[in-house]
Amino acid sequence: MLPLNGWLKKRRAKQAETHLTMPVKIILNVITQKMAKDIAAYAIKDLKETPYLGCTDINECKELSKYKCDGTCKNTIGNYTCHCPLGMYGDGKVSCRRFRITTIFAVIGAVSFVVIVGVFIFIICKERRKQGNFLKNGGTILKHQRVRIFRAAELAKATKNYVNSQFLGEGGFGFVYKGVLPDNTLVAVKKPKESDKNIQINSIAAQIADALGYFHSLASPPIIHGDVKSTNILLGDNYIAKVADFGASVLISPDQTAMVTKVQGTFGYLDPEYLMTGILTEKSDVYSYGVVLIELLTGVKPGSCLKSNDEKINLVQYFLSSIENNCLFQILSFTVADESEMEEIEIVAELAKKCVSSSGIQRPTMKEVADELNRLRKLRDSLWARENSEETEHLLGESSSNSTFEHSTAVISQQHNETVISFDIENYSYSM
Numbered sequence: 473m474l475p476l477n478g479w480l481k482k483r484r485a486k487q488a489e490t491h492l493t494m495p496v497k498i499i500l501n502v503i504t505q506k507m508a509k510d511i512a513a514y515a516i517k518d519l520k521e522t523p524y525l526g527c528t529d530i531n532e533c534k535e536l537s538k539y540k541c542d543g544t545c546k547n548t549i550g551n552y553t554c555h556c557p558l559g560m561y562g563d564g565k566v567s568c569r570r571f572r573i574t575t576i577f578a579v580i581g582a583v584s585f586v587v588i589v590g591v592f593i594f595i596i597c598k599e600r601r602k603q604g605n606f607l608k609n610g611g612t613i614l615k616h617q618r619v620r621i622f623r624a625a626e627l628a629k630a631t632k633n634y635v636n637s638q639f640l641g642e643g644g645f646g647f648v649y650k651g652v653l654p655d656n657t658l659v660a661v662k663k664p665k666e667s668d669k670n671i672q673i674n675s676i677a678a679q680i681a682d683a684l685g686y687f688h689s690l691a692s693p694p695i696i697h698g699d700v701k702s703t704n705i706l707l708g709d710n711y712i713a714k715v716a717d718f719g720a721s722v723l724i725s726p727d728q729t730a731m732v733t734k735v736q737g738t739f740g741y742l743d744p745e746y747l748m749t750g751i752l753t754e755k756s757d758v759y760s761y762g763v764v765l766i767e768l769l770t771g772v773k774p775g776s777c778l779k780s781n782d783e784k785i786n787l788v789q790y791f792l793s794s795i796e797n798n799c800l801f802q803i804l805s806f807t808v809a810d811e812s813e814m815e816e817i818e819i820v821a822e823l824a825k826k827c828v829s830s831s832g833i834q835r836p837t838m839k840e841v842a843d844e845l846n847r848l849r850k851l852r853d854s855l856w857a858r859e860n861s862e863e864t865e866h867l868l869g870e871s872s873s874n875s876t877f878e879h880s881t882a883v884i885s886q887q888h889n890e891t892v893i894s895f896d897i898e899n900y901s902y903s904m
Contacts, residue, residue: 529547529549529550531547531552532545532547532551532552533545533546533547533552539552539565540554540565540566541554541564541565542554542556542557542564542567542568543555543556543557543560543564543568544557544564545564556568556569559571602621627651627661630651630652630653630659630661631649631650631651631661634647634649634661634663638650638651640660647662647663648660648661648662648663649661649662649663671852672711673768673769673806674816674820674845674848674849674852675711675849676705676707676711676713676768677764677765677768677820677845678842678845678846678848678849679712679713680705680713680715680761680764681761681838681841681842681845682842682846683713683714683715684697684700684715684757684758684761684838684842685837685838685839685841685842687715687757687838688754688757688837688838688839689837689838689839692726693723693724693725693726694723694724694725694726694754695718695721695722695723695724696721696722696724696731696752696753696754696756696757697715697718697720697721697757697760698720698721698722698733698736698737698752698756698757699717699719699720699721699736699737699738699741699760700715700741700757700760700761700764701737701738701740701741701760701763701764702764702767702768702773704716704717705764720736720737722752730751730752730753731751731752731753732750732751732752733750733752734750735747735750737760739774739775740763740773740774740775740787741759741760741763741764741774742756742759742760743755743756743759743760743832744759744830745830745831745832746759753832754837754838755832755833755835755837756832757838758827758832758835758836758837758838758841759827759828759829759832759835761827761838761841762788762824762825762826762827762828762835763787763788763828765820765823765824765827766787766788766791766824766828767787768805769791769803769804769805769817769820769821769824770787770790770791770803770804770805771805772785772787772790772803772805773787774787774788775787788828790803791803791821791824791825791828792825792828795821795822795825800817800818800821801814801817804817812855816848816852819844819848820845820848823836823841823844823845827841
């Protein structure tokens with residue numbers, strides 16, 4: 473037996489199911505019929521019907537009379553693509569349009585502007601490099617004279633790449649070759665010797681001294697580096713020296729000369745007074761610089777072993793002992809060319825000796841060291857210019873019996889592509 477309320481409940485549920493199901497079935501039937509018509513229409517439009525295989529793709533690109541394409545046509549499954557030709561834009565199925573002349577000019581103008589700016593920057597950098605090379609090759613002296621600048625390739629061509637048949641002689645600073653310029657002017661070209669380590673060492677030493685002198689005297693506030701050593705000296709192009717690693721440095725007030733700190737630095741370079749007292753002064757940097765200068769002259773690093781007995785040496789004592797025993801030339805890391813160069817080395821060695829004095833009071837300031845090294849450099853430059861002129865006149869005089877030379881001088885630098893040449897020829901002039 474089924475209770476009435478149960479029977480009514482089942483009846484209502486059955487009626488609700490009937491009312492809901494019929495509309496859904498009708499709607500699905502309508503949707504299915506519409507989809508079938510759309511699919512058939514699509515197949516009729518873009519596909520060919522075959523009795524047994526159904527629908528196959530057609531190549532619209534072969535029937536351009538029916539399917540428009542103003543550019544490059546490419547067939548795809550059930551469709552095709554059309555890209556406009558180069559220099560045009562738009563939808564190829566509709567129409568392709570050419571770029572406006574103003575757009576083309578704008579693009580060309582922008583590219584031209586970038587190229588011109590790039591060339592302009594390149595020319596400026598090249599001129600600055602030439603100016604730098606000029607000053608490094610005795611330009612300070614040459615700028616007051618009539619000079620002409622040549623490239624290394626031009627001088628190589630003039631001397632037939634420095635063949636022995638063009639060789640005239642050897643001077644204190646280099647070899648001299650006969651050269652012929654494109655206008656048939658005969659010149660003497662001086663090519664420096666391959667090894668010139670002394671000049672490099674003195675240049676590096678002067679640059680380091682200038683840097684430390686600036687830290688001590690001109691920086692605000694003054695700076696004591698505290699760890700001057702060869703590994704903290706960086707060498708860039710053309711042996712440009714830079715002082716690095718300021719981890720142990722301290723700042724002091726202008727009226728202050730020393731500071732008590734925890735001892736830091738590298739043994740072998742440390743100032744003995746600083747090591748004993750813990751008081752760091754500007755003269756501590758001077759001592760460390762003196763050790764670096766000795767290292768440059770001898771090529772020996774503090775704490776190294778001598779080859780003879782394989783024992784570690786005190787570099788400072790080893791150096792001072794060599795000076796006292798008049799055997800400095802025996803410990804140099806390079807060969808001295810002549811007596812005048814040895815005299816210059818002895819002055820530098822004496823300066824290093826003062827820097828490593830056990831008493832800080834007896835050491836010079838870094839500014840005094842820098843001034844002395846720069847004085848030597850200027851003296852060497854003037855000597856170089858004078859000897860260069862004298863040697864050239866002598867060589868040209870010896871060659872006058874074989875050929876007639878106009879009085880001229882040419883000097884080529886081995887370190888730069890741009891070369892500064894000095895001439896004393898009436899029909900040439902150059903103004904800086």
